[in-house]
Amino acid sequence: MQSEIRKELLDAFTNAGDDFLSGQHLADLIGCSRTAVWKHIEELRKEGFELDAVRNKGYRILKTPEKITADEIRFGLTTKFMGRNIHYEESVESTQKIAHRFASEDASEGTVIIAEEQLSGRGRMARKWHSPKYTGIWMSMILRPNIPLSKAPQLTLLTAVAIVQAFEEMTDLIPEIKWPNDILINGKKVTGILTELQAEADRIHSIIIGVGINVNQKKDDFPLELQEIATSLYIEKKETVSRAELIRSIFMHFEKLYTLYLQQGFLPIKLLWEGYASSIGKYIKARTLTNTIEGKAIGITDDGVLKLEDQSGCIHHIYSADIEL
Structure with a gap:
């Protein structure tokens, strides 16, 4: 429940942009008490969010923390x-x-x-x-x-x-x-x-x-x-x-x-x-589990498999390999 309130609170601030949101509006929007809104605002502050709080206007987020919570x-x-x-x-x-x-x-x-x-x-x-x-x-x-x-x-x-x-x-x-x-x-x-x-x-x-x-x-x-x-x-x-x-x-x-x-x-x-793609049209080495194939990378198939044309004109389908340009 707590995480859902937090999600809805952040969605509300996201949608508001630079506008202020009052505590009562947030409480009505999320379906909780103004006290619960205030507690979550304080938790955001502890996480490093910088919030502007103005009497009779409400809250808005000014700065977010450097972490990726x-x-x-x-x-x-x-x-x-x-x-x-x-x-x-x-x-x-x-x-x-x-x-x-x-x-x-x-x-x-x-x-x-x-x-x-x-x-x-x-x-x-x-x-x-x-x-x-x-x-x-x-x-x-x-x-x-x-x-x-x-x-x-x-x-x-x-x-x-x-x-x-x-x-x-x-x-x-x-x-x-x-x-x-x-x-x-x-x-x-x-x-x-x-x-x-x-x-x-x-x-x-x-x-x-x-x-x-x-x-x-x-x-x-x-x-x-x-x-x-x-x-x-x-x-x-x-x-x-x-x-x-x-x-x-x-x-x-x-x-x-x-x-x-x-x-x-x-x-x-x-x-x-x-x-x-960096390799298409270039000569590459493809090291598979069993051998190494050299040739020109000419594209991928409709399934995403690499197509490599060797010097004899034979086209190899590479499903898994280390590629060296």
């Missing part, structure tokens, strides 16, 4: 289901682990687990993902699409497009997507995406998409072995980016693309993805 993300959120249920932690082993548990407990679609720090973050093929505190976005999103098992990897590509669109909305940077799950800026990795399933042989129960985004790290925040291959939005933009605002933008773009995908299939997503 559920309340901070909800203030200004315009989505219908993405991010409407947020589980926030200061520090976790892995948001993916928590998301798997929540998904098995029937968490609603659009539920997001987000943390300020991951102690054991991981990417594809169990690689470690460096996730320092208060600098990046480390989150896992729970989805429940009614799609065939074979189409689940398409949501990795959809997520990449949504994140790139959010980057473009908030910065003047030019991001590129490296198949299947990396986003690069100036050739360096800024984002990784990890897609995992809870499924039976013929049915998906849930798809859990883990996202790691380097937002405000400085170069010295990365281990030495990553400093030449990884970057952050701060390093490239040379100014701090609001993590909460970026998260809200990602949720908005993701929800639009996901709804489009469920209505029209993968083709509209494919066309957008190819427009951002």
Whole structure:
């Protein structure tokens, strides 16, 4: 009940913009007492929200905290289901682990687990993902699409497009997507995406998409072995980016693309993805579990599988591989 009041309170402030909202109006809108409204206002202040309170006018939010708590993300959120249920932690082993548990407990679609720090973050093929505190976005999103098992990897590509669109909305940077799950800026990795399933042989129960985004790290925040291959939005933009605002933008773009995908299939997503792809038209090495194939990346199939043409003209379909440009 308390969390629902908080959600409705933040939605009211979001819709009000710069206008004041009286305690009585908030109480009537939410269906609680003015005392309950006041208590939640004080809790927001403790979280770091700066509120203006004027006699006979009411309250308005002037400034939000630097953390990415559920309340901070909800203030200004315009989505219908993405991010409407947020589980926030200061520090976790892995948001993916928590998301798997929540998904098995029937968490609603659009539920997001987000943390300020991951102690054991991981990417594809169990690689470690460096996730320092208060600098990046480390989150896992729970989805429940009614799609065939074979189409689940398409949501990795959809997520990449949504994140790139959010980057473009908030910065003047030019991001590129490296198949299947990396986003690069100036050739360096800024984002990784990890897609995992809870499924039976013929049915998906849930798809859990883990996202790691380097937002405000400085170069010295990365281990030495990553400093030449990884970057952050701060390093490239040379100014701090609001993590909460970026998260809200990602949720908005993701929800639009996901709804489009469920209505029209993968083709509209494919066309957008190819427009951002860094590898299309270039010669690459694709290292699979069994061998290495070299050739020209000529696009992706309607299912999102990478097409690579070798020197003999043979076209290989790459389902999973490490790509080197």
